[in-house]
Structure formats: C-alpha cells, structure tokens
Amino acid sequence: LARAAVDQDEEEQPLQAVLVADSFNRRFFPVTKDQPRALLPLANVAMIDYTLEFLTSTGVQETFVFCCWMSDKIKDHLAKSKWCRSNSSNTVHFITSDTYRSLGDVLRDVDAKALLRSDFILVYGDVVSSIDVTQALQEHRLRRKLEKNISVMTMIFKESSPGHRARCEEDNIVVAVDSKSKRILHYQKTQGLKKLQFPMNIFHSTSDEFEIRHDLLDCHISICSPQVAELFTDNFDYQTRNDFVRGILVNEEILGNQIHLHVAKDGYGARVSNLFMYDAVSSDMIRRWIYPITPESNFVDEEGKSCTHSRHNVYRGTGVSLGHGSQMEENVLIGQDTSIGAKGHISNSVIGANCIIGDNVILDRAYIWNNVHIADNVAIRQSVVCDGVEVKTGVILKEQCVLAFNVRAVVGPDVTLPEGTVVSLHHPDEEEEEQDEFLSDHAEAGHNKATKKDKANNSKELGTEGQGYIWKSSSLDHTKEDELAQSLWGLVLNPDPESDSESEASEGSDQPGSRTISPELDDIKVFQTEVQGTLQRGLEENIGCDNLVLEINSLKYAYNITLKEVMQILTRVVLEYPFFQEGADLSTSQYNTLLLPLLKGWAPVFKNYVKRAQDHLNCLASIEEFFLEHEAHWGALVKVLMSAYNLDILEEDGIMRWFSQEGTTDKSKLLRKNQGLLKFIQWLEEAEEYSEGD
C-alpha cells in the first residue's frame, strides 16, 4: 500500500524542465556580443520563446531557466512575456550565475540546489520544436519502473535523411541502437570522418539485431532522470552533454547506466546551433513545417507580433507599407511598421519591425532584423543583418555575410561585400584582449578609440561612410583552422562524400601557392627554432609526447601560429633533425637510420596535429617541399612515407590524393616519377584493394 502511495506521488509530481539559456560557445560571435543567443530573433520571435512554447505545450509545469551571459536581458525579456503572467501554466524560475562555463556547471548547480524531484526535460534556449514528448516520457518512466535507476536519459531524435536541409554537416551523428530495447550503444559525430567505426563490445550477444542510423537529427531535447545531475557532480570533467553521453556509454559496464533513444515520428525539432541552422529553421518556419507554430499564430501573444498570412506564404504585420511595383514572391515575413520602397524584389526572407527599405532592393534568403535602414539599389543574398544596421545605396551583400548588431553600423555606399564577410562595430582583437568578455560588460569601454584608429583601414571594404570592422574576409578561406571552427555559417553541406573528396583535392592543389605567403616570417622562424629546441629537449630528457604537444601548443599561441603552419613546421623540423644532429653531409642511408627512429618516437605528436583529410595533404605537401629542397635524399622519401603510413600518421587515401595531384613545378613532377615512390604507390593501391574487403 505504501508503495502504491509512493508511485502515485511520483505521478503527481509536476513535470519540470531545465532550460539552458546559454550556448557556452561562440558560434554566433560577434552577434552574441550584444545579445545572448536565446534572444536572437528567428522569424521575428526570440528563440527562447520557441523553446518555452515547446516545453509548455508538451506539459511542462515548472521551468528553470539558467542564464549566464547577459542574464539581465534574458530576465527582462521573459518578465515581459506571457510565461511570467499569472495565468501561465508553466512557472518560470530564473537561476543566474556568472560562474557557469558549461552545461556541466549548470547541472552540478542543479544537483547542489536539489531543484529537481523527478524526471525532467533538458533543452537549450535555442531549440525550436513542436514534438510531443509525452510518449517518450511514458516510455522513459516505464523503463525506469521496470529497471530502477538503469536508464538515465532518453534522447529525442527526428528522422531526417542525410542531405536534408535541416541537417548541418557539423552536427551530423551516427547512432548505434539495440533494435529491441532502443538502447543507445554508440553515439558519434561524423564530421570529417570517412569511415565509421563501431567497437565490437557494443554488439553484445544478448541481442541479435542492431540498428546503425545516420538518418537521425539530434533535436537536443533529452528526458533526464534526476541522477543525471548527480552524475555530472560525480564526474566533474563532464562539460557538455556529449561528454556525458560518451561517458555513460563507455562506462556502461561499470556504472550500469544506460541511455535510450526515442525517434519522433511527428513534429519538428532542431537546434539553432549556427547560422546554417538559423537559415534552415527560419525557412522551415515560414514554409509552415513547424505547424502549429507558425508566424501568424502569434503564440507569444504580444502586441505587434501578429500578422496576416496570404498565398505563397507571405506574412505581413500591421502597418506594413509596400511601394509601387514591389514584389513579394514567396516565403516572406515582414514585421510591424516596416516600409518597403518601390520596385523591390523580395523572396524567402524575414524582415523585422520598423525597418525602412528603399527602392529597387533585392532580398533573397535575407534575414533583416529590427530597425534596419536599407537604402536604394541594395542586393542582399543569404545574409543576416542585425538590429539597427544602416546599409547605404548600392551595397551588395553576397552569400553568408553577417552585419552584426549595432545601431551605428553603416555599410556603403557602393561596395560589394564578398561571401562570408562578417562586420561588427567591435574590434576583432578585443576578443583576444579580454579573455572573459563573455562574462563582463566592460567591452564597450575600450572600443571607441579602437574605432577611430582603424576606421580608415576598413573604408575600402566598407565604403567611404562605413563604420565597423571586418572580422573575416571570407569564411571559405580554410587556411586558419581555428576560424573554421568558429565559422558562423557552419560548414557548407557536402551531400556526396565522393564529390567532397574532389573538392578537397582541388583545394589541396592550390595550397602550395598560398603556403609561401605568410606575413610574419620572423615569428614563424622563431617558432621553428623553438619547436626544434622543444623536440631536442624532449629527446634528451625523455619527455613524453603528450607534454611535447602541450609545449608546442603553448608556443603556437605565443607566436600566433595557425595549426596548418604548426604542422608544416613540425614536419620540416623533424625531417631536418638528422642534419641538425650530424651535420649536412649525410648519406641517404645514414639519414634514414637517423630519421626513422625519430619518426617513430614522435608519431604521437604528429598524430595530434594530422587528423583530417586536409591535414594529411598539408603534411604531405610539407614533406614534398622538404625533399624538393634536398634533392640528394630523394631515396629517403619512400622510407619516410612508408614509416609514416605504418605508424598511422598518414593514411593511404591522403597519400594517394597527394600523389594524384599534379606537381606544380618540373621538379615536383620529377619527384613523382621517383621509382621507389611509384613502387610504394602501387603497393598502396593493392593494399587498398585488399583492405576494401574488410
């Protein structure tokens, strides 16, 4: 009887949710410098409103909103929203702290404060979803009833084929699941992988059917047991949900905790994790895929957010004026009191409130936020223009540009911004100067003088009246690895891996040209000698490779060296090491006997830097460069490649691709005709044929 009472108690617990209104990453930087991501408008509604609407409609009665960066803004926004009205069915609590650095910190705090009593839903403040999780919740509770404290989390996925518009290469995952129990056995991001590996121990013999799924979109909605918070406390190294999931899966046998999956058949769910997803989710919203959440439904119940819906998915707010001859082709949302000039052509775009748009403006896949002034003859394609920006006449924004927040940001007149330009009033270097600007609001102080200082420099790109800094001339410039990781628009989707490899090859071919152009030669030279010194010390004092990597990394930051350059220099230093040790007049065989043990010893260091296909090509290009300079030692080339291949530093794919690249100079063409090299390549080909079987 007592037990029944307890069960009933559990049933009566209100459904709780943890909403993390901070992404703890900089994917929307510098836009998020002025506005937290959760408040960025998507189809003219702040993203956090979608998340709260999803939680409320799925039956959540109590939501804990955790804020860190710009918590006041989020608080203000929500205080005015319908969620904080007295009749709201979902009670919203705020918990703010400047010390949160990750999801892990938030959940450890949840545990410390003992906020949660039963199963809860964990979401980020940038999740847009219309999925009904009731069924998943029931399944989760049933599992927990049958086996106490085994299943700790149920992750919600949505079926979506590879190459679907709402799938971002960066967030692609592959999941291995036990068919019957729906238990997740393996969870892995697939970005940059060519082959997917599954350890054999996940295919336990108690089941005879497993599913490997690459057609799932992670909605970033998880149903968690209260233990999740405890587990985060126990494992202080868990930072993200990814850490948690991997930790649980790997330690399944030890801890006995399991994670299950639920594939939502209906509804929509996606996380706006970068601008690529922002674009995809916005257009899904306008095309009504997230029904019943649609732009005209005005679910936030705010004045000024209402609009009418007419044919071809054209939505107009109140007070919109449209000039003579302007066309709104399809999928257009225009906010309140915005006026558009004559002869414009607008398609697949969202325009915020109180914007003034001139004549002859072409907008396609443009996301114009509030209070934006766009002058005449402007063309904007697949770009984001934040609040208060002024775009002068004749400006052309190519694909994937971002004009970040600021009321005084001006672009133009008569300039064309190339693809992927990001403009902000904040100076890019502020970021470097201030380690923690995420947490501090002092960022404003420094930048006035900076603006003056560098304004002239940017006038060429931003036009004579332009204000602001260009953060990045092109996101397509792959030379800086770090920036690639921060690219706002995510990686461009490559649906076909075959074509992927082609494009990589073509990129690789123009590498040799770009390599020689490096502005700070001196730094690189110093860095090179430092690396050499580090390796020497490593050899003499028998320092582990992990520590060597640490030292090289810190040198990398000290001299502001890109990853690509690190690899080039590392390769060069290692290849030159025998000369450094024994002088320049070594015979090829002496060189080999000296080099190969070194290569073996430092293999882990290499592996740390050579990971992706591009890295392999860069590494090979450096090896080639070295041997072009040391013609006498061409005989050693094969030995180097062979041992690098045997040590798993280089993969056959990379070597083959490098080899198939035509040499740019006569000498490098000659190098590729080296007998030993040809033999090695042939051997590789055969090996590949053979290994394809496995």
Add this chain to the structure above:
Amino acid sequence: MELQAVLMAAGGGSRMMELTYNTHKPLLPVGNKPLIWYPLNLLERVGFEEVIIITTKDVQKMLTPDRLKLDGKMKLDVVCIQLEGEMGTADALRHVQQKIKTDVLVLSCDLITDVALHEVVDLFRAHNASMAMLMSKLHEFTETVPGQKGKKKAGEQRDFVGVDATGQRLLFMANEADLEDGLTIRKSIMCKHPSMRIRTGLLDAHLYCLKRCVVDFLVENKNISSIRGELIPYLVRKQFSKSVNLPNNKDEVEMSQKMEGQTNLEILGSCKDEELLRLTQERSCWNDHHGDMSEAYHGGKVRCYVHIMEDGVCYRVNTLAAYIEANRMAPKLIEDPPIHPSAVISECTQVGADSIIGASCQISDKTSIKRSTVGASSTVREKVKITNSILMNGVTVEEGCNIQGSVICSNAVIGRNADIKYCLVGSSQRIEPDARHLDSNLSINDSALGSLKMSRDWPA
C-alpha cells in the same frame, strides 16, 4: 528457361564425420529419404524441369530415380568432379560453365527448408540483382546431441549481416573473427542507406541466385574458389565500389582490363547494362529509396539482396545436431504416410504418430516407438523401447533393448537387452548384449576418424 538450378552435392560433410565416414552426405537418410531429396523436391515444387547436380562418382552411382523417389519428371543432369585437390563451390560452378546459359540458382544438397522459393527469386527479378540469397533465423537446437551431452559448445563466432531499412538489400557481411578492430562502415554507404540494421543469429542457407555475368566473372577469375567464402563477400563489397562508372566503349574495357590485369577483372565490366533497361530506369519515376534525389540504386550496377525467413523450417544438415533436428522436423515436411505400406508391424506394438517407419521393416510385438525414425529394412524385435532416436537402414535391434536419444547408423546390430542412451552407434557396429552405454560415441575409434577427416576435408 529463366533460371538454371545447380545443386552442389559433392561436399563430404566434414563437420559431421561421425555420420559421413561411411555414407555420403547427399545420401544420409533424413526422414527415410536421402538428404539430397529435399533440395530436389524444393526445386520440383516450384516447377524446375532440369537440374545440374555436381557430385562425386560414388554418389552418382547411387543416384537412381528409384532411390530419389521424385514424383515428377525432373531431368537430372549429373556432373562428376574429381575429389583430388582443393575444389571449392566456385570451382565447381566454373566446371559446369559450359552448361550455363542463363542466370543460375545455386543451392547446396544439405538444405532442408519449406521456404517459398519465389520470395528469393522475386527479389532477384524485381531489382535486377546481381545476387539474391536466402537466410533464416538460426534455430536453437533443443535435442541432446549424442556424445556431446554436457559439453558446452565453444562460443561460435557470429556472422554480422547488414541490411537496409527494408530488410532486403544486403549491405554488409562479416564474421566476428574478422572484426577484431571493430565494425567499420564507410560513411558514403551510410549516406546512401542511412538506416542500417545489423543482424546476428542468422543462418546462411547457401542458396544463391546469381546473374549470368557473375558466372562469367567467375570464369575470368580463377582465384576465387568458394562461393560463400569469397564470391559473395566480394559482390557485397563491390556494390559500393568507387569505380562505378561503366567503361563506355570497348577500348576502355580493354584498357581497364590491362590496368587491373587479367586475374582481377572488374565484375562491373561484365555486367553490361541492357539499353532498354537503362532507358526504362531513366524514364521511370520509380526509385528504390527515399530521402535523397539521386537515381534509383544510386547508379550502382551491382546489387545484392537477401530474403530472411523469420519463421518456417530452414536447416542446413552439416552437423550432427542439425541432422538430429532435421529428422525430428522431417515428418512435418513429408506428405507420404509415416509408415511405409511394405513395413510389417505386429499388432501389439505402439508406434507414435510422430515416428516414421521405412520400407520392409519388421517390428515385433510389445515394442514401443516414439518420436523416432526407423530406416528401411530394419528389424526390431520384441519388447524394445525406442524414443527420440534415429535408426538408419538395415539396423537390427534385438529383444528387450532400450534406445533413447541416439543415432544408430546403417547395418548396426544392437544386442539383446542393451541400454543405449544418447549415443551414436556407427555403421555396421555390434553392440554386445546387456551392454550399457550413456552419452558416448560408439563408432570406429577416434584416431581413425581423425585421419579420415584429414583426407576428406572438403569445403561444403
């Protein structure tokens, strides 16, 4: 004639030498019919009029229509091969290539199944597949195996079979033994077939539909010797081979042949797409997959399919355990009366409905036979109790014996009052009167068996 049937019946049964050292595997009695009768019957049921049987000289002599008891007029084209040298199934198929004019259905003589064969053939036809095969859920053997009671079978290594979401397209195939470093799948395959089911616990029935061009490929590639071991994995792999582009003209074909050498001819080159078929595919809006906009089969020329039986009977009689299990199931598969009309059975005898009594048997008074098979021309005397056992042909059981869960091979004699439980009695063996045997192998001694195994090792 759309499909030619090729029956592989030259296997020596190396995994159950206890039974096959004296009787050839295709002739082992199962439910009082030779094992080879079952695949022949399967073919006959679906209307095959001709079958090529590949076997050894010894077996050929025994393959009389009378013995096979086939009802129809199926023409048997028996081809003999020498046992010398290592000759695999692919070698055997190559051996009869001259006779093969169309696509082929290859099956093994040890297959006992009630599969609706059209399921496999339909898959083969519908997708214009290079290969379609049959698998079944693995049956757990429940009966005690003589001489192996209590012995735990060493954990056999599982086969991993990957199929697509429809459960029909065969995407992946590997044995656990080859997967020490983990199961690896290329991402490009996952992009084409984003939901892959990996199944274990499946039995490969060794029944394959092969395209004519695959046979041509075998003829070209003499280094492939086994169908199951080499050809099928190769085909499965080749589905996603990178060089999908078919050479356009003859010169290129020759070029590619030269490039890869004669021995490693691309199978793709031999699959010449018929013009009309290509046109049909071009003009049709039909597609085999959804989720992306690429053409049907992603333009792949090699396609492998599998039909997986979720229920029904499917055994491969290649071990003693499977043999016993198949005998137990046999009465359900055979339409003949369980007791042969020529058998003489005394009136005071109990014969269970689940038992089969062969021709010209003599069963004496006060005998009880349950869940057992008694072969032709056997003699069972008074007061004998036989349960859960298989008696092959010409066995003599003297008075008062008790036989339980055992296999008695041909022409064995069980002495009076013997008590035999869970034993295997070899052919022409004599069991002494009053002997008691439990759970043992009473055939010729093991060392002789071992040497036999060596000399007759023959990939089935």
